[in-house]
Amino acid sequence: MLIDSHCHLDFPDFDQDREQVLNCARMSDIQGAIIPSIGPENWQRVIQLCQAHHQLWFALGIHPCFATKESLAQLEELEKLLSGLPSKLVAVGECGLDGVNSPLPMPEQIQLCLEQMRLANRFDLPVLFHIRKAHHHLLALLDREPLKAGGVVHGFSGSTQVASEYLRRGLYLGVGGVITYPRASKTRTAVSSAPLERLLLETDSPDMPLNGHQGQRNEPQRAALVLQELSQLLDLPYSSVAQVLSQNHIRLFKRLS
Template identity: 35%
Template sequence: MSLSADAAADISHLRPGCFKLFDSHCHLDLPDLAAGHALHWQQAQAVGVAELLIPAVEQAAWQNLLEMHALQPAWHIALGIHPWWAEKHDLTHIALLDQQLKLHTAAVCAIGEIGLDFALPEATFDKQQQLFDAQIAVAKYYAKPLILHHRKSQPQLLAALKPHQFSKGGILHAFSGSQQQAKKFLDLGFKLGIGGTITYDRAEKTRNTVKMLPLDSFVLETDAPAMPLAGFQGTINTPAQLARVFSVFCQLRTEPALQIAEQLWQNTQQVLKLSA
């Protein structure tokens, strides 16, 4: 089925049943969403979200995520330590991560959310680097992709990956930036996580990157409960908002919406190694 370019800009005529969306970054376990997660999931499914990935932020979250995945297999999980929580952790937690991966290799589809955040105080940088480096090693050992967090740290992420000769790829979550920045990650087998940023007119550079790069460069995400879309500032973001991210994504592309949905679905399945 093909749609005209004009039709591709508006997905309101598409019934959710005829395409599937994957929210590749949704913190469904965090307090703002956890209490209502059954309702959030129902609302997300009603607009076409068929699967999502919940990345962990700290060791204390891992057991709950394993239980959530066991109850609902469409909720994929990543285990790891987010740089904002680095100060609470040390290398003993990396040994625990290794243990969890050994026990639950099939249930854990990625290591994340991990990375470097240089907008945090400088006193945290050493610990952040140490934990990031150790988690890349765990991911490499278990052949798992990475869910990468970055803030003022894209070159340092690349520098940290290099000595590991890391080849399992992953998702550069909350991508913003130019085609040149994007290509360095694409060359390493990463996809760019595109979320609510593109709903803001001021995000010209990122919107242009979405227009220009091949469709196999991208996956979609909400980063719920964070990152509210334009027009929704001050409210809690939810996985159902992925339909709006998809709609804006389609407006930036020339391909028909159904083709875009199919390719984004495949991109996510492939990078998270969920498809056979």
């Protein structure tokens, strides 16, 4: 079950060729993908997309960069959606904290993130975290509300020290295009120092382009290139790394089938 554990295939960027994108991913041995929502505006869109494709699964949450003053009140609707535990639902997210681009002040972001973590614990689901320049806040939240089903720091780009703090709290690290840039030495070192059993493969399509593909739309098929870079970074056979990552996906997202 080698999948792209974080991509936004519901975005308009893929409206003209979504089926072709999925076929190209399968040809690259990327057998499926998890589609996180960004907020109420696309909850139904990701649900419908994943219901129409057997190789797609979804997560529901409110992204800090798309949050509003109404977001806390909208969690009641999110709770209702989660309570049915649809078969393709595998996580809560994308949620988190953003110290750069969120329209909400950090105290409100923290409360919104905390409430989504509590929902995840209530329904025994892992959490997909977006985190930017706010690691210390998220680490404090994880101590306050430990996650029963774990979670992943999506698009990890931090240091070895930050990685170790997340790993110590039971989280996985999402590995994407960042590691394909030689200048990203801090993140490459952190990823290579982490246990392979705690890494997940992702693209964040259509964003987070790989080195050599700057300015292009990112796609799930390029998760195979991230995997290739990771295997070289770890000096391990591609097939061995692929096997462990597949097991990681199934271990964290227990409802994959």
